[in-house]
Amino acid sequence: MITAGIDVGSKTVKVVILQDGKILARSLVLTGFEQGKAAEEAFALALKQAGLSAKDIQKVVATGAGRTSVSFATESVSDVAADARGAVFINPNARTVIDVGAEEGRGISTDTRGKVIDFAVNERCAAGAGTFTEAMSRAIEVKLEDMGELSLKSTQEIPLNAQCAVFAESEVVSLVHAKTSKEDIARAIHDGISNRIAAMARRVGVQNDIVLIGGVARNKGFVASLKRQLEADIKIPDEPEYVGALGAAVIAAS
C-alpha cells in the first residue's frame, strides 16, 4: 500500500510518501501565503521523486496548522496525533515527543502504539518556538543556521525571562547594549526557549525515550539547552522536520 502524509506547517509544507513502511520520497516547500497551492506543489515534487503519479497513492492524510487547505487529502489528523505516530514509527521506545516548529512547541506523551496519552502546546506565546530564534538572530545579526554553533561557545549563563517573545527581544537588546558577547546572548536565547519547552514537557510527564522532532531539532544550541533543562538524553531522528508528515502517512496506511 502506498500512502502520503502532508504536513502543512506555518512555515513549510512537508510531504512523505510511504510504501509498506518504507519511505519512498520526501519533499519540503515554503508555505507562503497560499497554503493549498504550496501543498499541491510539495505533493507534486514528492511524486516526481518517487516516480509515481497521484493515482498511485491510495490514501493521503493531511496534518499541520494548514491541514484543511489540502483539497486532495482523503482525511486529516491533528499535528499532535501525527507527531506521536511518526515518532513511535521511527523509535518504538519513544514515550515523550517534543515537537518544536516555527510557531508552536508541543510536549506529547505517547503509548507504545503511538497513541497520544496527553499533550501540552505553548499558549499565546512565541517564546517557545522557532520563529523566536529567527527573530533574535536578526537582533544580534547572526545567520539563523549559525545560532546553534555560536551558543555552544558561550562561557556564561544569562537568564532571559522569555515568557513573551516581545519582552524577551527587548531583554536581548539590553544585553546587546551591555556589550554581552553574541555567544552568550545566543545561549541565553536557547536557554529561554528550552525553558518554556521543558516546562511544557514536564506538564505531560517526561519519560524515556525523549524524542525531539520539528525543524528546531536541527539547532544544536537549542538541543544542548534542552538537555540541560531536562537533565536527560534526547533522541533526534535524522530528518526531524518530516516526522509529522511521516506520522500522517503511517496513519493513512493503517
Place this chain on the structure above:
Amino acid sequence: MTLDRAKEIVTNRHDYAREWKKKTGSKVMGYFCTYVPEEIVYAAGVLPIRVIGSHEAQSYTEPHIYTMFCPFSRDVLAQGLRGKYDYLDGIMIGHSCLHLRQAFGAWMTNVPASFSYYMYTPAKIQSPHAKEMMLAETTEFKKAVENWLGRPITDDALDKSIEVYNTNRRLLKQIYELRKADPPPLFGSEAIELVLSSQLSDKAEHNKLLESVLKELPQRRNGPQGGNIRLMIIGSEDDDTNFLRYVEGLGATIVADEHCTGSRYFWNETVPEKDRLRAIGNRYMNRPPCPTKDWESRRRFVHIMNMAKEYNIQGAILVQQKFCDPHEFDIPPLKALLEKNGIPSLFLEFDITVPIGQFRTRVEAFLEMLQLEVV
C-alpha cells in the same frame, strides 16, 4: 564590616542552615509566609527559616501550578522540587495569599517532610474576632509542634523566645532609625539584607550581628553619599537586592521601605502578657499588615505615610511580584495617596529574574523627573 556577614548569610543561606543543624543537632523548619508565629517554633528549639527566592530560571513547577501564579510562589516551589531544601525537617505556612498556599500544597505533596503544617491566620485582621481566632489557631499550632517533637513547649521557653525575637525587632528598628539621617549610614540594599538575614538565621546569633552593625555604622566611611534622592520602596515580597543595588548606583538612596522582606517583618514587638500565646498572636494581628489581610480600611497606608514623612521621602518605587493581586488592588489608591502628599511613584512588576535593561529606562527617567522637582 559585619554588614558583609549579613549578605553572606543571604547568599549562602543553605550552608548557614546546614551548619546550624550540625552544630546544634536540632531541627530546621522552612516557613513560607511571615504570618507564621515563629516564636513558637524557636521556643521549641527548632530553627525557623524563611523560604525565599533563588532567581534562577526553572521549568519544574508547571505540572503543579500554572504560570499565572506569582513568580515568587513558583520560584519557591521550584527550589523544593529540585531538592534545594533537602535539609528541612518541617515546613509550614501561615495563611495569606492563595498563590503561596497552593505552592505550599504542591510542595507538601511532592517533597515529603516529617512535619508540614498549614496554619490558618485570619484573613480579616480588622474583625473584632480576629485576635480570638488567631489565639485558637496559635494554640493548635503549638500542640502540633509539641506532638511532632514529643515534648512540651514551656512558658519559660516561650518567654525566652519572645525576648530574643523582640530584641531582634528592636535592633532592626534602631538601625532603620539611623536611615533618617542624610546621608544614611547604610544602603537600602544592605538594610533589606539585614532583614533577610534575620529571616534566615538564628535570632540570638543575629542579635549579636545587629549589635556589631550598630556599633560600626557611625564610623562608616563608604556608605551612601549625602544629597542623593531619598527613595522608599513599597510592596510585596522582594528579595532581589541586586535591583536595589542597581537603583542605588544611579544617584539615589533607598532610605525606607514598606516591604514583606523589610519593615513589615519586624516593625512591632510582642507585648508580653500572662497568656503567652495570646501575646504572640496579637503581635501578628497588630503588625503592619500584608494587603491580603488589610481590609476594609487600609492600616498599611498609615504605616506607609508615617514612614514617608519621618524618613523625608522624595519618591517611591512600588515593587510587586507579577500577578500579585492583593498588592495590585492597593496600587491605584496608594498611588493617589502618595501623589496627594507630593510623592511621585514608579510602579515595577518583578519576575523570577529581573530584566534590568527594561527597568533601566524607567528608573532613570523616574530619577531624572525627581531631580527636576528637587531642584
